[in-house]
Structure formats: C-alpha cells, structure tokens
Amino acid sequence: MVVVDKHSLANIAAIKSTHVAFELTADFDRHVLHGFVEITATVVAATTEFVLDTRALYIQKATIDGEHVLTTQVEDAVFGTALHLPLPESVRAVNSTFKARIYYETTPDTTAIQWLPKEQTADKTHPYLFTQSEAVHARALFPCQDVPSITTVFTAAITVPSWATCLMSAVASADPAPHASKPVTTFYYEQNVAVPSYLIALVVGRLDSREIGPRSRVWSEPSQVDAVAYEFAQTEDFLKNAETIMGQAYVWGRYDLVSLPPSFPFGGMENPCLTFATPTLIAGDRSLADVIAHEIAHSWTGNLITNETWEHFWLNEGWTMWLQRKIMAKIYTELHFDFDAILGWTALQSSVDAYGAAHEFTKLVPTLDGCDPDDAFSSVPYEKGFNFLYYLSKLV
Structure with missing residues (x-):
C-alpha cells in the first residue's frame, strides 16, 4: 500500500532511503552545522527525480553517485522547501540504488537546533546545542524524507570544539579523535537499528x-x-x-x-x-x-x-x-x-x-x-x- 503523508514534500512513494551518513562540523561562532549528508536510496517506483524535505537550509551543491546535479527548490507555506535532485537515466528504474550527497549548512532560522549561549546553561561556562526533530523538524537539520514511515540506519562523524563532548542517538563507533593542528575533536557514531528521521538527534556541550x-x-x-x-x-x-x-x-x-x-x-x-x-x-x-x-x-x-x-x-x-x-x-x-x-x-x-x-x-x-x-x-x-x-x- 502506498503511504500518503500530508506533512512531507518528498516523493516517498517512488524512493526509499535506507542509509544516511553525516559528516558535519558544529560552528558555535556562526551558530551553524556545516558539511554534507549522503543518503543511500532505492527506487521503488520509476521516477526522474529524488525529492527531499528541507527547511531553513542553505544548499551548496549535490551529487548523485559522485556526479554533480543541478538542484531546484520549491517552497511551501507550512512544510518547508522541497529539494529536487534530477536522477541520471541509469538509476531511474525500479530497484535501482544510488547515493545522493548534499553539501549544506543549517541557518539561524532552523527549527531543529537550539544554540544556547553559556548564560542559558546550568554551569554558565560554555555554550551548548541540542536538536529536537519530532515531529517534522528533521528537515531543518538535514535534507531527508522527513516521514515516520521511512526508517534508515545511519553513521556520523561530527566535529566539535575541543572543550565539548558530542552525543547522538546512536552508539559510539570509534574513540573521539582530536585534530592534530586545530582545537577540535571528531566524534564517531553509528545506529544499526533503522529509525525514522525524527529520532536522529545531537547534543554538543561541556559534559x-x-x-x-x-x-x-x-x-x-x-x-x-x-x-x-x-x-x-x-x-x-x-x-x-x-x-x-x-x-x-x-x-x-x-x-x-x-x-x-x-x-x-x-x-x-x-x-x-x-x-x-x-x-x-x-x-x-x-x-x-x-x-x-x-x-x-x-x-x-x-x-x-x-x-x-x-x-x-x-x-x-x-x-x-x-x-x-x-x-x-x-x-x-x-x-x-x-x-x-x-x-x-x-x-x-x-x-x-x-x-x-x-x-x-x-x-x-x-x-x-x-x-x-x-x-x-x-x-x-x-x-x-x-x-x-x-x-x-x-x-x-
């Protein structure tokens, strides 16, 4: 049965995401996350494009299986902005699998991320960020099929200031790695039980x-x-x-x-x-x-x-x-x-x-x-x- 989701702009009847990989950096000076997300997806009904939910994201560029594609964006008054990625002919047929990589930044208008100054924390020594994506705010964290009916596994490499700890709704997959020449540390996570987009979460702070x-x-x-x-x-x-x-x-x-x-x-x-x-x-x-x-x-x-x-x-x-x-x-x-x-x-x-x-x-x-x-x-x-x-x- 085809799921009709009234709260998504994505073409979920044609394509199903199966894996999401994040490589992001938390910039506390600019109050943005920047980097890329790579979505592995399968075509379940013939289509010419991959449409994703976004909201208040700055899209820099996108690739399908490593090849650059031109993107278009269509705004909706309630549910954000649809990001359209044209599919190459080779991956338009049913059962085709492809990887879509989108380079982007969040913006201060995001509804998914709270950037707290140190004054809004308990210890008042360092700033803090946390995400809250339920119900339809994951699209303001990363381009995605922001519906509860589609679940994916995910991996993440998140780079944060050296004073901070990064936690995610996942388990650590490697030890944190301090950068050799910059005051930053990268944290690695993986979630091997498939989850909907609203359950992908992030915390960064002095913990x-x-x-x-x-x-x-x-x-x-x-x-x-x-x-x-x-x-x-x-x-x-x-x-x-x-x-x-x-x-x-x-x-x-x-x-x-x-x-x-x-x-x-x-x-x-x-x-x-x-x-x-x-x-x-x-x-x-x-x-x-x-x-x-x-x-x-x-x-x-x-x-x-x-x-x-x-x-x-x-x-x-x-x-x-x-x-x-x-x-x-x-x-x-x-x-x-x-x-x-x-x-x-x-x-x-x-x-x-x-x-x-x-x-x-x-x-x-x-x-x-x-x-x-x-x-x-x-x-x-x-x-x-x-x-x-x-x-x-x-x-x-």
Whole structure:
C-alpha cells in the first residue's frame, strides 16, 4: 500500500532511503552545522527525480553517485522547501540504488537546533546545542524524507570544539579523535537499528558522565552530574521490567540519558540510545522518574514500531503510556497503574475542555490537512490512546 503523508514534500512513494551518513562540523561562532549528508536510496517506483524535505537550509551543491546535479527548490507555506535532485537515466528504474550527497549548512532560522549561549546553561561556562526533530523538524537539520514511515540506519562523524563532548542517538563507533593542528575533536557514531528521521538527534556541550548500570550512563553539565545519577538510578530496573513485560530484549545496546540545560522545553524525548531529559526531573527523591520509564517504553512502542503518519500519533503514545504504567506497577504495585491512569484521565479531560469537546484535535485520529503536527500536540493522543487500549484489554 502506498503511504500518503500530508506533512512531507518528498516523493516517498517512488524512493526509499535506507542509509544516511553525516559528516558535519558544529560552528558555535556562526551558530551553524556545516558539511554534507549522503543518503543511500532505492527506487521503488520509476521516477526522474529524488525529492527531499528541507527547511531553513542553505544548499551548496549535490551529487548523485559522485556526479554533480543541478538542484531546484520549491517552497511551501507550512512544510518547508522541497529539494529536487534530477536522477541520471541509469538509476531511474525500479530497484535501482544510488547515493545522493548534499553539501549544506543549517541557518539561524532552523527549527531543529537550539544554540544556547553559556548564560542559558546550568554551569554558565560554555555554550551548548541540542536538536529536537519530532515531529517534522528533521528537515531543518538535514535534507531527508522527513516521514515516520521511512526508517534508515545511519553513521556520523561530527566535529566539535575541543572543550565539548558530542552525543547522538546512536552508539559510539570509534574513540573521539582530536585534530592534530586545530582545537577540535571528531566524534564517531553509528545506529544499526533503522529509525525514522525524527529520532536522529545531537547534543554538543561541556559534559560529564557517570555509569548507573551495565548498559546505562547519565550525562549532564559537570555541576549536575551526581544529582542526575542519583535521580535516574532505577534505570536498569525499568529496562528489565520492560523486557519482561514485552517478552523481548532491549535491542538498542546502550540506554544512556542526558539531562539538558533548564531551557529544554520538554519533559523527555525518546531518542534511541540517548534519552533527552529536562533537569526539572531532578527532584532529589526520584518521584518524577516515571518520565524515564515512559522514554524507556518508547524503545519498543514508537522507536521499534512507529506510527505510519502523524495523524496516528496515538499509536506511539497510547501504547507507551500503557507500557510506562505497567513498568511502574512492577516497581510499586498494581494500584500504582490504576492511580496513574486516573491522573491521566484528569489530564485528558483538561485537554478536551480546553479545546472544546467537538474540536478536531480531541479525536483519536485527527485530520491534520495543511496543519503542522505540533499544533495538535496535547495529552489527547497519550491518554485517549491509553484509555482506548485499556478498554480493549477489558474485552479480551
């Protein structure tokens, strides 16, 4: 079945990306990432071009299998800019495979990257950057097929200032390599489990870390790291309980966490191998650790199996709320599952009241024609999705 994604300008019915390779440098003076991305792709329906999603990117040049191609760009009022790459005759047929390399820079208008001055960090000694690509902001990080229905493996070589550490939603593939004559270091990563574009993430900052389990390490600014390690010490228990409930081992290798600066605007983000967490979770008594259970749950529900389009976002979050509550019930008791579900129902009611009961965004599967998926974000897909699954569980 051909997937129709209302939030992409890419020709996803004709071409499927399979591998992405990054070679980028973080320039903190200019607030840009620059370098290239190389996309390996396969033609699945005969076509004359490869169309990619972009937003606020400066495209310098592009090649297909090493040959220069002329690009054209077509802007859309909501979803960014379509980047058109003409395909050589030799790779237009079905089952043809090719490599498209695009040299580019991000721009200060990117919606995917936050460049923080040192004053916006906890330690206030060095600047910081982090990315946030869900739902449709990966196109502002790199040219891509920015849809959840297409997944790729990826590799990356990211060069950063020598004072900084680079982390990604992947595992390290080699030791960091300091440059012989410049004050920079290159970090190497690979992700061998295919992920959608919105789960490709990056953090660069002055960071310290602590091991908290056999497959987990926490990262944060140095002044916060011990408190973060204490707060998230239950991580391995959460992972083991999730594996038991799902009947499947955790497949991602590492489960690390990074506590971001106070300006991080979300509770958590389930980037594979590296959960992003707000420092507001550091309560000192582990009382907010269920957020980490939620992000761990996404390792199965959302990251391994992802909603096909953003109109079905409840499939990611409804299942994840169910698994989160099952994990926490194993840590505490089954009563915890029920009590947290009651709190979730209250949050759902608040969202419905705020929208109005007849509003499109209160539907389990809303129609999002011409609408940025971010505009529909609320507790509805989380808690309405959970309650639908809870209802089904009582029928079987």
